[in-house]
Amino acid sequence: MPPRDPRQIQLEIDAARESLAATLDELTYRSSPKRLAVQSREAAVRFLQSTAGIAVVSAVGLLVTLRVVQTVRHRKR
Secondary structure (H helix, E strand, O other), X not given: OOOOOHHHHHHHHHHXXXXXXXXXXXXXXXXXXXXXXXXXXXXXXXXXXXXXXXXXXXXXXXXXXXXXXXXXXXXXX
C-alpha cells in the first residue's frame, strides 16, 4: 500500500469532522426539550380531537361522574 498524501489525510479528517458535526446537530435538534414538548402537545391535541380521543374523554368523564355520585350517596347514609 503506497503512503498516503498528508493533504488527502487532512481532507478525510475534515470530511469526517463535518459529518460528525452534522450528526451532532441532528441529535441536538431531535432531543430538544422544547421541540419534544411542542410535538407531544400537538400529538395530544390531535388525539383528543379524534373520534377515539373524544370517546376516551367522554368515558373518563362518565366514570368520574359516577364515582362522585357514588361518594355523595355513600356520605348521606
